[in-house]
């Protein structure tokens with residue numbers, strides 16, 4: 125593939141090379157371009173913003189950074205553009221302890237981004253996602269540039285995390301391959317898949333070790349309206365009947381429901397905090413949950429600790445910038 129090149133300059137450090145990543149995230153890197161406006165413009169209208177902010181986002185990248193900041197041996201697999209945003213994103217991963225050996229750059233393409241208008245008074249927003257370089261993450265490209273996934277699913281890899289922000293067939297192909305290799309596969313099907321995508325996903329749920337949606341995604345996939353612990357427990361059981369092993373459904377301020385294979389579903393309430401910005405809370409939960417599993421915690425213990433991390437993230441503004449480091453966790457969570 126001539127239009128792509130592998131970033132040899134971003135190989136991991138000696139320590140990581142020897143041990144290899146335990147956690148691999150295959151997903152999106154998007155820059156967030158956020159314009160704060162007095163009101164959302166009408167069609168044909170031009171407005172000036174009050175202020176502007178650029179942030180690092182994309183669900184895959186958020187989850188990798190959430191894990192990396194806690195100290196996980198984590199690697200990201202993605203495609204960014206050949207622009208400054210792509211270079212900035214790679215730098216951002218490095219600062220957060222994320223291995224970028226398999227973050228590829230597409231020549232002549234812009235990095236993926238989200239254009240976001242936020243109405244200052246109401247916080248209402250409008251978002252347009254431009255996948256740009258991430259569209260290049262096809263099965264063909266990833267297989268060819270990674271020796272049929274050998275480069276990012278090495279023996280050291282025990283956990284794979286995927287979301288729903290890159291081409292779906294790639295996500296499903298990687299999930300199946302990782303499962304075949306005995307890797308514990310985590311699928312956070314966010315953002316919510318379309319009804320036709322749900323049908324495409326269903327036959328692949330047998331390759332998913334842990335399915336981790338929020339209320340909206342769980343509702344869409346099972347047809348059960350998830351609004352509280354009891355309805356989430358029913359949805360979790362329905363997902364297990366579709367072939368998933370373990371299920372964790374996050375419920376915002378209401379916490380989460382966990383259903384491990386062969387056990388009853390349990391509802392664990394949220395931690396009471398004053399939330400100021402819940403953007404990326406789900407990604408904080410997923411990334412930190414997998415970090416804790418990667419250091420030997422059980423799924424149940426890992427979820428309890430992820431609940432602490434996600435509740436800390438909602439108390440700060442920003443997405444990745446609100447995720448806690450290990451040193452910031454309360455002593456009993458370290």
Ligand code: ADP
Nearest residue numbers: 338374375376377379394399405406431434435
């Ligand atoms: P998503 O961001 O995918 O919609 P959720 O809203 O379900 O995800 O939130 C994920 C997790 O973040 C919750 O399970 C909980 O641990 C934490 N969380 C979210 N909102 C709050 C809140 N208001 N108070 C405390 N914890 C929260």
